[in-house]
Amino acid sequence: MxxxxxxxxxxxxxxxxxxxxxxxxxxxxxxxxxxxxxxxxxxxxxxxxxxxxxxxxxxxxxxxxxxxxxxxxxxxxxxxxxxxxxxxxxxxxxxxxxxxxxxxxxxxxxxxxxxxxxxxxxxxxKKQPRDPAPSGGGEERQIIRKVKAYIQDHTDGDLRLQTVAEVVHLHPIYLSQLFKTETGENISDYVTRMRMNRAKQLLRQTSLKVYDISRLVGYQSPKHFMIVFKKEVGMTPGSYREGGEEGEDL
Missing domain, CATH: 3.40.50.2300 (Response regulator)
Structure with a gap:
């Protein structure tokens, strides 16, 4: 706390x-x-x-x-x-x-x-180190660190590839390829994972309604948020809040 x-x-x-x-x-x-x-x-x-x-x-x-x-x-x-x-x-x-x-x-x-x-x-x-640096050159590592930091700080905002690419002044296609090469993960999948991590924190640590949480993790449609959450986590947001284990088919 x-x-x-x-x-x-x-x-x-x-x-x-x-x-x-x-x-x-x-x-x-x-x-x-x-x-x-x-x-x-x-x-x-x-x-x-x-x-x-x-x-x-x-x-x-x-x-x-x-x-x-x-x-x-x-x-x-x-x-x-x-x-x-x-x-x-x-x-x-x-x-x-x-x-x-x-x-x-x-x-x-x-x-x-x-x-x-x-x-x-x-x-x-400030308390914990960043994600381990990806392999590759120093400049590429710095770009990926900046992209990850931006995504983690803006999970409630516009994280389309075009928007994120503008932050690091790269062409969207080049950034997409660089991110995949350096991390082994598509940037869209990383965005979804960070948003779901934030959602899980809010579900467990707050009493906010699911539709409120959906807005806080960048989904204007609560229905869309619940579909993505169940696909990624394996259960509904309500079941997760009640203490279900990830991966359960609920």
């Missing part, structure tokens, strides 16, 4: 966010709560969470002032701003402090889940 510092001056909202983060999304636990920036900074002087989720406008020290001080202490600590204010100037100021995301109230649980999942994956990569 990754530790979250939750900063919000409204107790009811704070309790709702805590439930959403811990019970619905999963993978994170609210290690500390603060009603304003002062309380948060006091905590941060002795503890370092994995993530800060904070409102902008609060009594005493507000969210933006707090973030500026946090950046003096922890340059790369992920920060997600949640605010009822859609003022673009606030978003601009927040982005100057390298916040990870800026979400507006009322919270869209799918949007929040997507943001936290990307943060979780980033934290996981």
């Amino acid at each position: 990754y530790k979250v510092l939750l900063v919000e001056d409204e107790q009811v909202i704070r309790e709702g966010l805590k439930t959403l983060i811990e019970k619905v999304i999963g993978g994170f636990t609210v290690a500390a709560e603060a009603a304003d920036g002062n309380e948060a900074l006091h905590y941060l002087r002795t503890e370092m969470p994995d993530l800060i989720v904070t409102d902008i406008r609060m009594r005493e020290v507000d969210g933006l002032a707090m973030i500026a001080k946090v950046r003096e202490m922890y340059e790369d600590l992920p920060i997600v701003i949640i605010s009822g204010y859609g003022d673009f100037q606030y978003a601009q100021k927040a982005l100057k402090h390298k916040v990870t995301d800026y979400l507006l109230k009322p919270i869209d649980r799918i949007e929040l889940a997507g943001t936290l999942e990307k943060i979780r994956q980033s934290l996981e990569r």
